[in-house]
Amino acid sequence: MSPLISVSELKVQSGKQVDDRKIDGQSDRKVIIFDCRFQLGEPHWGRESFVDSHIPGAQFLDLDEDLSAAVIPGKTGRHPLPNPDALAETLAQKGMSNTTQVIVYDDGPGFFAARAWWLLRWLGHEDVYVLNGGIAAWLAEGGETESGIEKKGVAGDFAATVEDSMTVSAQEVMASLNTGEFVMIDARAEARFRGEVEPIDPVAGHIPGAVCLPCNANVDHQGKFLDSRQLTSRLQSAGNDHNRVCYCGSGVTACHNILAAAVAGMPLPRLYAGSWSEWITQPDRPVATGD
Numbered sequence: 407m408s409p410l411i412s413v414s415e416l417k418v419q420s421g422k423q424v425d426d427r428k429i430d431g432q433s434d435r436k437v438i439i440f441d442c443r444f445q446l447g448e449p450h451w452g453r454e455s456f457v458d459s460h461i462p463g464a465q466f467l468d469l470d471e472d473l474s475a476a477v478i479p480g481k482t483g484r485h486p487l488p489n490p491d492a493l494a495e496t497l498a499q500k501g502m503s504n505t506t507q508v509i510v511y512d513d514g515p516g517f518f519a520a521r522a523w524w525l526l527r528w529l530g531h532e533d534v535y536v537l538n539g540g541i542a543a544w545l546a547e548g549g550e551t552e553s554g555i556e557k558k559g560v561a562g563d564f565a566a567t568v569e570d571s572m573t574v575s576a577q578e579v580m581a582s583l584n585t586g587e588f589v590m591i592d593a594r595a596e597a598r599f600r601g602e603v604e605p606i607d608p609v610a611g612h613i614p615g616a617v618c619l620p621c622n623a624n625v626d627h628q629g630k631f632l633d634s635r636q637l638t639s640r641l642q643s644a645g646n647d648h649n650r651v652c653y654c655g656s657g658v659t660a661c662h663n664i665l666a667a668a669v670a671g672m673p674l675p676r677l678y679a680g681s682w683s684e685w686i687t688q689p690d691r692p693v694a695t696g697d
Contacts, residue, residue, distance in 0.1 A: 409523060409668045410631060411509055411535040413547040419509065420463060438502050439464040440510045442473070442518040443541070446606075452518075459551045461511065461544060465500040466556055469658070472496050473521055483684035484606075484656035485521075487573075490529055494566035497526075503562035504531065511537035511544070514629030515622065517659050524661035524677065530567035536665060539630040546628075574651050574676050576684060580691060582651075583614060589645040590616035591675060593654035593663050594682070601695030606655055609686040613653065614694040617644045621654070621662035637670035650675035657681040 411419070419437050441464045443452040449470055456466045467473055472493065474485040502508065508531065510522040519536045526534040537544065545551070574588070582588040590613050597603045599618040604610035612618070619640060625631055632640075641663075644650060650667075654660040657679040664675050685691050 409535055409665060410538040412538055413543050413549060416461075416509060416537055416544070417549065419507065420461065436505075437507045437509065438500065440467045440500075440508065440522055441465070441541075442467050442469070442510050442512045442522045444469040444512065444518045455513070457553065457555055459553050461541065462550060462552045463557075464511075467496075467500075467510075467522055469518055469521065473518075473525060480687050481684075482687075483680040483682070485658050486684075487528075487657070487679045488525070490566050490568045493525065494529060494564055497529075498562045498564040500556075501559045501562045502564045504564055506533070506562060506564070508534040509537060510534065511540045514540040514542040515625050515662075516540060516629070516631070516665065517621065517662050520661040520665040521658045524572075524664055527674075528569055528572050530569055531564070539628055542629055572674070572676055574678050576678070576680055576688075576691070579613065579651065579678055579685075583692065586615075587649060588651045589649050590678070591641075591644050591650055591652045591660075591663055592616045592618045592682075593621040593652060593659045594618070595620050595622075598655075600697060601693075607683050607686060609693060611693040611695045612682070613685060614692050616653075616694075618697075619644055619663055621659045621666075624662055624666040631666065631669050634670045637666045638672060641667055641670060641672055647673050651678050652676070653678040653681040653685075655681055656683045 439461055441456050441460050443455050445451040475488045510519040512518040516536055523534055523536050592599050592612050596618055599612045601610035652660040652663045652675045660677055667674055
């Protein structure tokens with residue numbers, strides 16, 4: 407089953423949202439929609455955009471506050487994975503239960519929605535979908551919106567079961583440099599991969615042996631994912647199906663390449679969540695430049 411949902415499908419599903427019913431004191435919400443819009447360098451943009459206009463009934467998830475843990479300078483990357491219990495509690499307070507169907511969206515290409523999608527899968531919740539084309543597609547196809555802050559509803563009872571096998575650590579990546587166990591896939595732009603420019607992190611380059619598959623090439627000019635044949639061709643160019651590990655600058659857009667694999671019906675690559683910004687915190691970890 408595709409992890410994407412179209413605007414027309416969402417219009418049907420959004421009618422199933424139930425905000426005011428309770429079973430044993432918990433939410434009976436069948437569908438919940440999460441708005442995950444974000445802009446690097448403008449941390450308040452996403453929430454401000456949500457308040458201005460969002461898909462009716464949606465709840466807001468912030469990349470920095472909800473979908474990441476606090477940065478530990480010199481140890482973590484820029485967007486460490488959140489504490490799973492804390493994220494599960496946040497989701498429950500927003501009305502989510504283990505039987506809830508979840509739909510996530512951002513402003514279009516899916517970079518931040520993919521992070522939310524991946525995190526929910528990591529917490530053991532598979533009934534989660536990304537709105538293909540995001541709110542831009544919703545508006546283009548006549549979707550209604552509402553404004554204002556989140557409407558507080560009945561809490562859900564979501565409980566997480568963390569899938570540890572979906573991640574690899576820096577230590578495992580380091581060991582793989584000698585064994586060749588992993589096919590490392592870098593989601594950043596080619597110029598950053600080659601080390602020609604580095605607008606964010608203090609060291610330029612990439613993990614030795616990695617392959618560059620920029621995540622923005624997973625979508626077309628409308629921000630919608632390419633078809634499964636095209637995505638399969640992209641990912642197969644990176645090597646072995648079962649040993650792929652995705653990374654990026656901070657572990658966010660790497661999830662877009664993992665989502666692309668899911669859209670293509672391929673095995674999910676694992677995530678090196680710390681990514682480049684964690685890798686370079688230790689000077690003994692090697693750095694490569696060029697192709």
